[in-house]
Amino acid sequence: METDAVEDRLGEVYATLPPGERAIVRVLLDDWPFAALGSLRALAERAGVSPPTASRLFDRLGYRGFADFQNAVRKGARERSRLLEFVQPGPERAAAGEATGGAVEVRRAADELRAGLDSTLAAVTEPLLEAAAGLLAGARTVWALGGPLSELAAEYLVRQLASLRPGVHRVPGDPQARARAVLDLGPQDVLAAYDFRRYSPATARFAGAARARGARLVLITDAWESPLAPEAELLVRLPREAAGPIAPLAHEIAVTELLLVAAAARLSPAGRLADLDAIARTL
Structure with a gap:
């Protein structure tokens, strides 16, 4: 049995929708299927749009109103995951x-992993990598954070980029430490945020505070786009293919590898890496 046909359909049409209807789809997919089972008004409020905007989405999808859409969701929910x-x-x-x-x-x-990885790498174009390299190599400091799983990709970016250049930090977890980090941010600093469904409120709060101080945002997200997408100076959108029943962390790591290679080409870090290796042998 394949994934829920209704959920698949929402993902397929997402890129073709106007902004208000995209907001509805993001709410639905972020809390699937439960967000679909309340009232139309409640769904519209969560998405920050009007009920008529939500209604237009379900009409566009070919349902006879919101109740018909809910019936389709319930039918899919009864089947095996x-x-x-x-x-x-x-x-x-x-x-x-x-x-x-x-x-x-x-x-x-x-x-599926192989096919998804191919499409992910194809989506990260050379101009996109060049722009990312400029930000990651030229920033005064680079900070990185992610969600419950994507934090592993953020940690990988920090560990590798810190070997290539100074001033690379992982965003701390403690609220007071996060506040101190935000305090010193400015337009010369870059935040690299990994944000995938289900989108992280903590990531959104830190990124919003960083942007308010002028920091520039590099956002790595999925095909449905994190709510942070409008705030991003550079948006890296990964396709939606997954490997089996799990989220493909391999895709995020692969994209991170490309970002690191592009940044390294800007930094010429041979001397720094040699010094790092020599110091490591003494410790």
Whole structure:
């Protein structure tokens, strides 16, 4: 069984929608399927749009109003999740044996990961990388943060970029430490934020405070776009393909690798890396 057809449809049409209807889709996908099961007014309020704007979205999608859309969501919610498809054998897989079924799903996941990675790398164009390299190499300081899983990509960016240039920091978790970090930010500083569904309120708060101090935002997000997208000076949008039932962290790391290579070409860090290696041998 494939992913919920309604959820898939929302992702497919997202890029073609006007801003107000995109806001509705972001709310729906960020809290799927629960955001779809309340009232139309409540959904519109969460998205910051009017109820008629929300109604136009469901008309555009071919439903006979919001109630018809909710019925489709409920029908999909009754069916097995995609995670169950990967971890619970169906009749055909049970007949073939669990090990054989597992091997099939692993191969399928590998194929999807490979295809998703190809489209992700294709989406990061040379002009985009050049612009990112200029920001990451030229900033006075670079700060990075992410959400519950994407923080791993942010940590990777910090560790590698700090070897290439000084003034690279991970945004601390403690609120007081975050406040001190924001206090010293200005237009010469860059914040690299990784923000994917479900979008992180903590990331949004820090990025908003950093932007208020003039810091420049490099945002790495998904096809549905983080709510921070309008604030970004540079937006890196990853396609929506995933590998099996999990979020593909490999895509985020791959894009980070490209950003690092592009920044390194601007920095010529051979001397710094040699010094770092020599110091490391003494410690």
